[in-house]
Structures are given as structure tokens and as C-alpha cells.
Amino acid sequence: MTADNLKRLVALLLVLSLAYVLLPMEYSRSDDMVSYEHYVENWEEVGVSNLVMGVLADWRLYDSVIEAMIFFTGVLGSYLLLEDESK
Amino acid sequence: MMMSNIVRTTTKMVSPFLVTYSIYIMLYGHLTPGGGFQAGVILAVSIILLMTAHGSKNLEEKVNETWFKMIENIMAISILIMVSIGLVFGAMFYNFLHRGTFGLPISGGMIPLFNIFVGLKVGAGFMVIYYALLRWF
Numbered sequence: 001m002t003a004d005n006l007k008r009l010v011a012l013l014l015v016l017s018l019a020y021v022l023l024p025m026e027y028s029r030s031d032d033m034v035s036y037e038h039y040v041e042n043w044e045e046v047g048v049s050n051l052v053m054g055v056l057a058d059w060r061l062y063d064s065v066i067e068a069m070i071f072f073t074g075v076l077g078s079y080l081l082l083e084d085e086s087k
Numbered sequence: 088m089m090m091s092n093i094v095r096t097t098t099k100m101v102s103p104f105l106v107t108y109s110i111y112i113m114l115y116g117h118l119t120p121g122g123g124f125q126a127g128v129i130l131a132v133s134i135i136l137l138m139t140a141h142g143s144k145n146l147e148e149k150v151n152e153t154w155f156k157m158i159e160n161i162m163a164i165s166i167l168i169m170v171s172i173g174l175v176f177g178a179m180f181y182n183f184l185h186r187g188t189f190g191l192p193i194s195g196g197m198i199p200l201f202n203i204f205v206g207l208k209v210g211a212g213f214m215v216i217y218y219a220l221l222r223w224f
Contacts, residue, residue, distance in 0.1 A: 044189065046186075046195060046198075047186035047187065047188075047189055047194050047195050047196070048117040048118065048189075048194060048195035048198055049117070049118050049189065049190050050116070050117050050118055050119060050120065050121075052120070052122075053116055053117045053122055053195075053198060053202070054117075054195070054198070056122065057117070057122075057195075057198040057201050057202070058182055058195075058196075058198060061170065061180040061182075061201070062179075062180050064201070064205070065166060065167070065170050065180070068163065068166055068205055068208060068209075069163065069167075071208070071209060071212055072159070072163050072208070072212065074212075075159065075212040075215050075216055078216050078219055079215055079216070079219045082219040082220060082222065082223070083219075083222070084222045084223055
């Protein structure tokens with residue numbers, strides 16, 4: 001087995017295991033304590049009137065920070081990729 | 088390359104308002120709909136409008152590519168440092184500043200600071216992408 005095929009096998013196993021874990025997850029609102037209700041009930045805890053910003057920049061700040069880093073990587077990648085080699 | 092007189096005059100009139108609107112969205116992102124990313128996009132658009140209308144060659148001494156790269160990198164590092172300061176107060180990503188009164192412009196701890204940093208970073212990032220595309224002309 002070559003290295004490329006091994007990489008493909010590892011990727012396939014990763015995708016299959018992630019699909020096995022993530023696809024059956026339950027996102028319905030029928031449970032008694034779900035995140036939507038937690039956010040609305042503890043609105044005063046954040047202290048901002050824009051609840052979307054409260055979720056994005058306080059409770060889920062790690063998402064926003066990593067999103068900013070992904071944007072940074074995208075800028076870096078497009079800057080390197082679009083380099084004009086004729087000059 | 089320079090566009091016609093009408094386009095240049097209109098762009099000059101519109102772009103200060105775009106900058107003002109972007110700063111408003113950046114500073115009031117935690118009180119009204121908006122946030123850092125949207126403010127950054129509007130900020131980048133206001134500069135891109137001027138540069139496309141007046142020609143990027145004519146603005147070379149006024150707008151510099153290096154500034155945007157510097158702002159982008161400094162803001163990325165500032166966000167990471169600001170987020171890591173929370174480690175001293177208990178946990179990473181912890182909102183360590185005083186939260187203030189509900190509904191005032193200065194409230195919510197470090198959420199306004201985060202909005203300002205992300206806004207400047209996204210605006211500078213889109214300008215860097217614009218310069219990267221501009222290299223082909």
C-alpha cells in the first residue's frame with residue numbers, strides 16, 4: 001500500500017467516524033433545557049442588548065476567535081496563491 | 088486608470104458616509120444589529136470604491152499596501168492576546184472587564200473591544216485580498 005492510498009484510507013475513516021458521531025445528533029427543541037432557552041433566560045448575564053452579539057462574542061467567543069483566524073489564513077492563502085510570477 | 092468625472096465626484100461624496108456608518112456599526116455592534124465583520128466589510132468597501140474610481144496608481148502615495156498587512160497582523164495578535172488575558176482571571180476566552188450598565192455604549196466588558204479589533208482586521212484583510220487581485224492588472 002502506497003502512502004497516498006494510506007492517506008486516503010485515513011481520511012475516509014475520519015469522515016465515516018465523524019458522520020457516525022455527528023449525524024444522529026439531536027437538535028430538536030423538545031428537551032427541557034436546551035441552549036436557546038439558556039441564552040434567553042440568562043440574557044442579563046452578558047450585559048449587552050444585542051443577544052446575537054452576546055452569543056457570538058461571549059458564550060461562543062472561541063468560535064468567533066477561530067473564525068477570525070480562519071479569515072486570516074484565507075487572506076494569507078489567497079495572497080500567496082495569486083502571486084504574479086511573470087513580474 | 089481613472090474613471091469619469093461623475094463617478095469620481097459621487098465616490099468622494101459617498102465614501103465618508105460609508106466610513107462613518109462602519110464606525111457606528113463597529114462601536115454599537117453590541118447594542119444594535121451589526122458587529123465587527125459587517126463593519127470591516129463596509130470599511131474595506133469605502134476604500135475600494137475610492138481606489139477603483141480614482142485609479143490605484145494615483146493613490147499609491149496616500150494608501151499603502153504595507154499598512155493593511157500591518158493592521159491585519161497586529162489585530163490578529165491583539166485578539167489572541169486579549170483572549171489569553173482571561174487565563175489570569177480563571178479561564179481562556181473569559182470576559183474579564185467590568186460589564187457596566189445594560190444598554191449603554193460602554194458595556195458588555197470586552198465585547199466592544201472585540202468588535203473593534205475584528206472590524207479593523209476584516210477591513211484590512213479584504214484590502215489585502217483586493218491588492219492581491221490588483222497585481223494582475
